[in-house]
Amino acid sequence: PVPLRALAAGTGVRIGTAVDMAALADDTTYRRTTAREFNSVTAENVMKWESVEPSRGTYDWQPADDLVRSARAHGQAVRGHTLVWHSQLPGWLTTGVADGSIGATELRGILRNHITTEVKRYKGRIYQWDVVNEVFEEDGSLRNSIWLQQLGPSYIEDAFRWAHAADPKAKLFLNDYNVEGINAKSTAYYDLAKRLRSKGVPVQGFGIQGHLAIQYGFPGQVAENLARFEKLGMQTAFTEVDVRMILPVDEEKLATQATYFRGLLDACVQARRCTSFTVWGFSDKYSWVPGVFDGQGAATLMNEEFARKPAFAAVGEGL
Numbered sequence: 001p002v003p004l005r006a007l008a009a010g011t012g013v014r015i016g017t018a019v020d021m022a023a024l025a026d027d028t029t030y031r032r033t034t035a036r037e038f039n040s041v042t043a044e045n046v047m048k049w050e051s052v053e054p055s056r057g058t059y060d061w062q063p064a065d066d067l068v069r070s071a072r073a074h075g076q077a078v079r080g081h082t083l084v085w086h087s088q089l090p091g092w093l094t095t096g097v098a099d100g101s102i103g104a105t106e107l108r109g110i111l112r113n114h115i116t117t118e119v120k121r122y123k124g125r126i127y128q129w130d131v132v133n134e135v136f137e138e139d140g141s142l143r144n145s146i147w148l149q150q151l152g153p154s155y156i157e158d159a160f161r162w163a164h165a166a167d168p169k170a171k172l173f174l175n176d177y178n179v180e181g182i183n184a185k186s187t188a189y190y191d192l193a194k195r196l197r198s199k200g201v202p203v204q205g206f207g208i209q210g211h212l213a214i215q216y217g218f219p220g221q222v223a224e225n226l227a228r229f230e231k232l233g234m235q236t237a238f239t240e241v242d243v244r245m246i247l248p249v250d251e252e253k254l255a256t257q258a259t260y261f262r263g264l265l266d267a268c269v270q271a272r273r274c275t276s277f278t279v280w281g282f283s284d285k286y287s288w289v290p291g292v293f294d295g296q297g298a299a300t301l302m303n304e305e306f307a308r309k310p311a312f313a314a315v316g317e318g319l
């Protein structure tokens with residue numbers, strides 16, 4: 001079969017995957033499939049703050065450097081994920097904020113330093129950065145994170161300005177889940193993007209994670225949602241697509257899953273400025289889903305033995 005990346009070549013859409021660095025090192029089938037099928041990669045974990053700065057001032061860039069090097073060797077673009085998030089923060093940071101030993105002024109400096117250091121390290125080698133991740137609640141209010149509590153809402157525009165200063169050519173993205181269609185949360189992003197862009201803040205992309213579940217139905221108005229961001233002059237991307245189901249797997253669920261992957265892909269291919277379609281892992285062997293969603297799984301394009309599911313073929317046909 002023709003590799004997905006070859007099928008994607010003419011579409012203007014990169015086909016990407018999240019990469020698990022342990023699997024890349026240990027599993028030959030995983031490594032070969034990553035190289036063969038995808039022309040964009042995202043670090044599943046190793047660019048997150050807890051990974052790169054496990055203790056204060058002590059950095060571990062090794063696994064992230066390995067990913068960037070592997071990507072270059074295989075002609076893959078790299079999405080950077082992620083600079084500002086409420087989750088997977090290092091313990092020294094959350095503890096310091098909780099016990100009051102890190103106050104607001106110091107925290108702002110720490111955040112600025114984190115963004116500047118990481119973005120500069122990979123300057124010119126990352127085409128898109130998820131600058132802020134998951135900053136809104138479902139109802140469209142700002143998430144009550146340490147960033148909002150300590151720094152107020154301006155931390156968002158600060159983050160984009162600092163990232164832009166560190167690598168002016170990288171496209172800078174907002175990123176979240178449950179924002180595929182038009183709803184309160186995606187509208188909060190739309191309003192934020194519009195306001196920031198009118199103030200000249202360098203925010204250039206809207207990232208839609210795309211973590212779907214067949215039991216919840218396919219989101220409405222996906223094309224319309226992409227179109228409204230693109231009308232602001234922004235790029236769009238699907239950044240973490242997977243489609244989980246309640247186990248056990250059966251043929252009907254796999255068929256439904258295939259239509260969900262295809263539905264998001266079609267919206268991307270048909271949009272004017274949708275730059276990439278990234279799956280959050282391509283084999284159930286390494287998917288994050290069963291560990292987080294009780295009784296659910298089988299969310300990726302291949303099963304645990306790397307056999308292609310109907311969704312794999314559907315993505316190939318959509319490219």
Ligand code: XIL
Nearest residue numbers: 044045081082133177209240280288
């Ligand atoms: C997940 C990883 O897949 C897991 O390995 C990790 O334990 C937790 O984070 N939204 C995101 C991703 O933006 O970073 C998350 O990745 C999945 C949800």
